[in-house]
Amino acid sequence: FPPDVLQHWQDSEFVTVYHRGRYFRLWVYKAGRLLSPREIEYQIQRILDDPSPPGPGEDRLGALTAGDRVPWCAVRKQYFSSGVNKRSLDCIERAAFFVTLDDEEQGMMGEDPVGNLDRYAKSLLHGKCYDRWFDKSFSVVVYKNGKNGLNAEHSWADAPTVAHLWEFTLATDAFQLGYTEDGHCKGEVERSLPPPQRLTWDIPVEVQEQVSISLSVAQALADDVDCHVFPFRDFGKGRIKKLKISPDAFIQLALQLAYYRDRKTFCLTYEASMTRLFREGRTETVRSCSNEGCAFVKAVESGEGPEHCRRLFRLAAEKHQNLYRLAMTGSGIDRHLFCLYVVSKYLGVESPFLTEVLSEPWRLSTSQTPVQQLELFDMKNHPDFISLGGGFGPTSTTWGSFGPVADDGYGVSYIIVGEDMINYHVSCKHSFSETDSHRFGAQISRALLDLLSVLTPAKTENSQAQDKKQQ
Template sequence: MAEAHQAVAFQFTITPEGIDLQLSYQALNQIYLSGVRSWKKRVSRIRNRVIKGVYPASPSSWLFVVIAILATMYMRSDPSMGLIAKIQQHLPLSLHVSLSAQGQTMLSALVFSTLLWFSLILALRFCLKLLLSYHQWIFEQHGRISNTTKVWVTLLRLLSSRKPLLYSYQTSLPHLPVPAIKDTLSRYLESVRPLLTDPKFKRMTELANQFESNLGNRLQRYLKLKALWATNYVSDWWEEYIYLRSRSPIMVNSNYYGMDFLYVTPTPVQAARAGNTITALLLYRRKVNREELKPVRLHVHPSTVIPLCAAQCERMFNTTRTPGTETDVLQHWQDSEFVAVYHKGRYFRLWVYRAGRLLSPREIEYQVQRILDDPSPPQPGEEKLGALTAGDRIPWSQMRKQYFSSGVNKRSLDAIERAAFFVTLDNEEQGMRGEDPAGNLDRYAKSLLHGKCYDRWFDKSFSIVIYKNGKSGLNAEHSWADAPTVAHLWEYTLATDAFQLGYTEDGHCKGEVDRSLPHPQRLLWDIPSEVQAQVHSSLAVAQALADDVDCHVFPFSEFGKGRIKKLRISPDAFIQIGLQLAYYRDRGGFCLTYEASMTRLFREGRTETVRSCSNESCAFVKALEGGEAEEQCRCLFKLASERHQNLYRMAMTGAGIDRHLFCLYVVSKYLGVESPFLKEVLSEPWRLSTSQTPVQQIELFDLKNHPDYISLGGGFGPVADDGYGVSYIIVGEDMINFHVSSKYSCSETVNNGCVDVQLQYHRDFRRLKGLHYSFLAILIPAVMY
């Protein structure tokens, strides 16, 4: 509607007397104000580039250097040791003619001061990079800090004392190092030792030794060359080969979900919840664009923090994954003033700015309500069009190229792909409610993971789902960023919605409404029969995948990290070892276990794998199940938790196993050589894939005064067909929320009537679900003093 509104900003008619030009001053004013907003953004970007470009110095420090140099020269001293005079000699001839000798000296001093200032900035940045390359602090025990780390803390505090912008640290972050191939192979063999029999381990050791002595060193040289040239030797290949080149559906297999508050729904009014949620997301986008968000940092010391790479924030909004025949492409636009909305089979473009002004939450609610009240039916082929993004990628690529590259279809598809994000107004009710709260919670998770397979746009960087009863959630595409980045956005959105924007007593958004707002624009389509046939095919593929996935969400509130930390044990290690115990009881053995760890201590870092199934964790589980003495179990558990923590720290600091081997494998493919060792390693299934969702902005949630405002976190589908996907979030001191997924088609993971004796949960839960309940209760007595 905005295009139409601007199109009538001026009208003209041709008369015998000439051209009669009629101007709409209201429309021209709208265009003017919109242009002002655009220029403000450009000025803000330029300003931020200057500020972050000179970090850790400040633009004002240039003036200090200039004054200091001029003051020194006034005292008849030459701080430049003759350089100012040399600069003066090399000034253009025109300046020699137009400027006096004193003016030439002043100009030369100014040039020298600027060059000195730039040199100081580079020196400070180099020093900061050296300091951020020091990672020994992460391996030191709490309360036992070495003198080296104490000095490091002091220097780091001095160099990073200025308030940084979101991207201020980017150029100072170190590059991810390439581990020595011998160390990686040694760590790999150690990780698979508890999973292999003696003959199989001997064979794997021989393969590793052959690889190291023959092909490995050659591949390593190429990888080191890439590490010298590229910002990060892993991230681009990881994004392309793990995500973008996958030709299978991204729904369930790649995309993941985030949930609303567990116990609270801030308003039952669907349009109002949409109004506040969309507003909160756009306020977050404004902070990202202006770089007003604080960089995410790890606390090393009460007054010292380590920055994490913020590169993933750049593609958070206005981003879409577009399908290709061989590989998909991530497309990002600088800005968009609208969101795409889906409701009952219809697509809309909802403008969220007017005349350069962000609409109020009440106005967005008003516009959303207009969409909800719109009685028009879907156009032929429109209702299930989103299934193209849920099925296989190649058919979607072919349909997009052939039928969506021109005309009305291209304009409507552009509106979706260029939108800030996607919004689904779901006509179902979800959440932990009714007579079967546990079952409804599971259905809520499944709905967010795949919905009806056609009512989400899975290609968007993220899609927001607002349910009929006011419950909300999101579905995120994985290639552009990892879960912690989206979790940071979602934390801000939930907190801003509930605690800052708020609602009136009758559940509506606050603020005034301009009822002259143009209606949301209905997107038009011309869907031929060939596309409709492919929509049905893609929907069948997606529906089969969705029907095969079982999800279970379990809020565990018997105890949380408060009680675990009193044992002087890492909560994450506690849970991971518990998962090993649960899996052992489920299958009678151990499996290759994936835990996601971040490498954002390095520039453009993404993730690394922590192989949680270790010799130490297996020894503890066997001892506990074998009825060993309590003291022996306690000792083994402590060793297992310390080992897990060390593995996690090594992964964070660039000494992981799997990304290095993955990149060596990519190099081998480019060289056209085969490695039996790498082929076998890369084909090993992760039957237990786990991830912790970190709570990054605790200050946003006042759990003391508002204990019901607890986030459920999010989850993902299983990685292996015969395995489990386990996500967990540690909330406050007394709760851990778990998300477990598996496939019905696997006989090993379907219901077999597991009974949890201690906590007496339902008989029809799958084995790991029941063990999920029990392992914490069983594990605590084993480690309590």
């Protein structure tokens, strides 16, 4: 079967909307004019009010994009290459993006706000495994209570690109477009707008059977994700910078300390670094578990003196910053190793070295999601408009969660929000009994506090230093 390919369309004047098992084409332009927010709201309301039931096999059709790729390729070639199915599939694939109008409510609400954040992230990551179209560049998910989020396929762009889009969307919606007093979008409605077009399908029994198989595969993956999202509010980068330390180095060393406490060992650690200094640059790996970092963690855990721990920390932080600089400037090792691997396969050369080094598992996979558009709104005065950030999942990128790369590992995504908060997304797999996302989240919080304590000289130490100077 042929591999997946990226399809590029010059432009699109519509989006595809999924609601209660039905698919609709929603035009967002009329005669070259972009519809006003109020007109788009009016059109979406028409979809919400449409009482028609889904056709046979239609409601869970999206599961084909969530399961194994080879069966989807075969079904697509046989049943979606002509006729009504091809026309409807083309509508989805040529749409600017995919929209799911979800019947659930999500967000920080009720008596268990942190638990609801976990559910919010998992919902954005995979939903019901059939109500997202995972082949699309990105899907916007809008919940019944107005909360929303983004699920993006990862091959076309890295997280900062999606983050840039979503920050702009949130800020523009809240501070430029706005809403009327009764909660409607601002703007006028041209009542002659044609209604959204319902997509139709002819789904034979054979395709419905494959949909069920793909759904069971995807559901097993989704159920295995143990996801925990939490805001760390004790301090943020403001306090860290006062110690003249790189916030990212501080957070990464805290993760090393947390992992050592959780698993009683160290592991190969992946930290994503952008290589956007280069044309078409994507990412490079910072191997952030260093000898210097291990020495610092061991010193803290063995109860070494604070001055000795601080000295080791400075060495470890300096090492981390240097590794990050090397990765950003094209001097990392992992993309070069991958390139050697591709060339070896092309030449048919077996390399024991490449086989060994590329088979080592990344048991701690981490990434920072940058806040890029600080000029759009004041975070201090508008904290309710801050995004939770995001990270990578097993099959997609979600503005809300981060999946483990190794079956026995953790995925950790974090976003440094303003000066006083860090949002974390921790995940692992239920199927591995020795990992637990909530336990590791608690270890991260404890490690952050312990690092700050180690790096902040006590008053008695300061007074002793002053006495020595006076003597």
